Amino acid sequence: MLRTASKADFSALAALEAEWSVEPWSEGAFSSFAESLGAHTLVWEEEGNLCGYCTFRFAADYGELFNVAVKEDCRRRGIAGNLLSAALSLARESGVRSFTLEVRESNAGARRLYESHGFEVCDRRKNFYKSPAEDALVYLWGKR
Numbered sequence: 001m002l003r004t005a006s007k008a009d010f011s012a013l014a015a016l017e018a019e020w021s022v023e024p025w026s027e028g029a030f031s032s033f034a035e036s037l038g039a040h041t042l043v044w045e046e047e048g049n050l051c052g053y054c055t056f057r058f059a060a061d062y063g064e065l066f067n068v069a070v071k072e073d074c075r076r077r078g079i080a081g082n083l084l085s086a087a088l089s090l091a092r093e094s095g096v097r098s099f100t101l102e103v104r105e106s107n108a109g110a111r112r113l114y115e116s117h118g119f120e121v122c123d124r125r126k127n128f129y130k131s132p133a134e135d136a137l138v139y140l141w142g143k144r
Helices: 007-020 027-035 079-093 108-116
Strands: 002-004 039-046 049-059 062-070 098-104 120-129 134-142
Touching: 002 079, 007 027, 007 039, 007 049, 007 062, 027 039, 039 079, 049 079, 062 079, 079 098, 079 108, 098 108, 098 120, 108 134
Parallel strands: 062 098
Antiparallel strands: 002 039, 039 049, 049 062, 098 134, 120 134
């Protein structure tokens, strides 16, 4: 089930974030993000289990995607695609004309996901990521 995250989810979100991120957001970071203007966090829940989430922000007609993550044991079931589709739907409803994100160049699975939803590579950020150092590909959905 897709829904908007609540404060009660921040601990589970931080735990899920710690499973995959080298520099994970803390519970406090999720709380601060939720309080920022234009911020959205969507979660996918099954039988009371938080399986995945998506964080993004809108400002005027521009959106920025920060994270799409799914628990290891919930992957390969379309959850990331559902979260991303919901974020893009909300973007359209909110008048967002363009959406950007950064992704590790080596993250082929994420790149396929974004490309399947209409994102295209528009730039590269040299050594954007640390641990290990790697370039980020900047993806754009919509128009600049």
